[in-house]
Amino acid sequence: MINQVYRLVSARQFEISYKDKSIISEEVVIRPTHLSICAADQRYYTGTRGEEAMKAKLPMSLIHEGVGEVVFDPTGKLDIGTKVVMVPNAPTETDPFIGENYLRSSKFRSSGYDGFMQDYVFLPHDRIIKLPKDMTMEVAAFTELVTIAVHCLTRFEKKAHLRRETFGVWGDGNLGYIVCLLLKKLYPDSKVYIFGKTGYKLNQFSFVDEAIKIDNIPEDLTIDHAIECAGGKGSQYAVEQIIDHINPEGMVCLLGVSEYPIEVNTRMVLEKGLTLLGSSRSGADDFQRTVNIYKEQPEVVNYLSTLIGEVYDVKKLSDVTNAFESDLSNSWGKTIMRWMI
Numbered sequence: 001m002i003n004q005v006y007r008l009v010s011a012r013q014f015e016i017s018y019k020d021k022s023i024i025s026e027e028v029v030i031r032p033t034h035l036s037i038c039a040a041d042q043r044y045y046t047g048t049r050g051e052e053a054m055k056a057k058l059p060m061s062l063i064h065e066g067v068g069e070v071v072f073d074p075t076g077k078l079d080i081g082t083k084v085v086m087v088p089n090a091p092t093e094t095d096p097f098i099g100e101n102y103l104r105s106s107k108f109r110s111s112g113y114d115g116f117m118q119d120y121v122f123l124p125h126d127r128i129i130k131l132p133k134d135m136t137m138e139v140a141a142f143t144e145l146v147t148i149a150v151h152c153l154t155r156f157e158k159k160a161h162l163r164r165e166t167f168g169v170w171g172d173g174n175l176g177y178i179v180c181l182l183l184k185k186l187y188p189d190s191k192v193y194i195f196g197k198t199g200y201k202l203n204q205f206s207f208v209d210e211a212i213k214i215d216n217i218p219e220d221l222t223i224d225h226a227i228e229c230a231g232g233k234g235s236q237y238a239v240e241q242i243i244d245h246i247n248p249e250g251m252v253c254l255l256g257v258s259e260y261p262i263e264v265n266t267r268m269v270l271e272k273g274l275t276l277l278g279s280s281r282s283g284a285d286d287f288q289r290t291v292n293i294y295k296e297q298p299e300v301v302n303y304l305s306t307l308i309g310e311v312y313d314v315k316k317l318s319d320v321t322n323a324f325e326s327d328l329s330n331s332w333g334k335t336i337m338r339w340m341i
């Protein structure tokens with residue numbers, strides 16, 4: 001069959017390409033239904049990812065957050081119409097110590113390898129997770145972002161010391177919201193503070209113990225562990241404040257992506273004996289864990305629906321451009337594309 005793949009060819013410029021694909025294989029054919037825009041896609045779309053990376057990775061289909069429906073399963077295991085979330089990481093080997101998302105040999109969709117902006121996506125069974133039948137698909141669309149938080153907190157749980165009385169989360173956006181929500185679910189007896197820049201965004205964090213503006217942090221406030229979800233240059237300011245307010249031997253989980261190297265006060269990292277734990281992307285196990293949370297704690301899905309921003313019906317390529325442009329000016333929530341192209 002001929003599959004249409006919608007690729008970014010240069011900043012702000014998409015083109016259609018045609019790929020011949022045989023359906024006589026082990027792979028399941030999925031029709032994407034809801035796609036969600038990540039900050040990483042925006043860095044490619046706007047060209048801010050940097051000239052070198054743009055040159056090396058384009059042309060490339062964007063989007064690594066998405067769900068769809070099974071249209072054909074050669075093994076017959078999945079019924080046609082089954083709603084699934086697609087795993088963007090594609091490992092080519094396994095390692096007993098290194099996670100699939102950290103293996104340098106793994107491919108990641110929409111980072112040098114075609115993403116989900118296609119008519120059909122072809123995936124092996126281990127890259128597909130079945131969703132609950134009654135799942136809100138606009139929320140399911142950004143499941144990959146939820147898996148980032150699940151992955152980070154799973155690693156934190158294994159590596160951090162056991163005093164977890166207070167957590168500080170820096171970044172009053174999508175990822176900060178998800179991390180705070182999961183922290184309150186995982187550690188109901190702990191205090192969770194969100195640190196951000198904007199009053200109306202901080203007001204959305206109704207479930208945290210305190211929402212604090214970064215220019216108004218009490219000097220004597222301390223936290224046991226911190227999660228940085230700011231990104232860009234904001235990561236540097238966030239890490240600076242984290243180091244000031246974290247207790248000795250705390251863990252600083254780094255999630256925000258910065259295009260440029262940021263400065264870190266290593267003297268105080270040493271003096272306080274801090275651990276910096278970077279996490280990037282996620283693996284199939286994190287997706288399964290996340291879908292289990294959706295099933296077992298449906299109130300999490302309700303809270304996540306606060307993050308549904310603009311929802312666009314995409315029927316032609318110019319609708320994709322409109323969705324990306326509008327996402328740039330939306331200050332709260334995720335932009336979702338109902339994939340009807």
Ligand SMILES: NC(=O)C1=CN([C@@H]2O[C@H](COP(=O)(O)OP(=O)(O)OC[C@H]3O[C@@H](n4cnc5c(N)ncnc54)[C@H](OP(=O)(O)O)[C@@H]3O)[C@@H](O)[C@H]2O)C=CC1
Binds near residue numbers: 280
């Ligand atoms: N590690 C990983 O695997 C992943 C990392 N990411 C990265 O995480 C980051 C956050 O993503 P996302 O939540 O979607 O983006 P958002 O833009 O929604 O959130 C970032 C928020 O942090 C705020 N902020 C900026 N500087 C500071 C600061 N010094 N202290 C506190 N808050 C600050 C921003 O405010 P304002 O907009 O006003 O500047 C914004 O509200 C991005 O860099 C993204 O690329 C995303 C997915 C996966």
Ligand SMILES: O=C(CO)[C@H](O)[C@H](O)COP(=O)(O)O
Binds near residue numbers: 040043
């Ligand atoms: O968003 C992400 C995962 O969800 C990562 O930030 C993204 O994969 C980084 O990739 P790139 O190097 O292409 O910017």
Ligand SMILES: [Zn+2]
Binds near residue numbers: 038
């Ligand atoms: Zn992403």
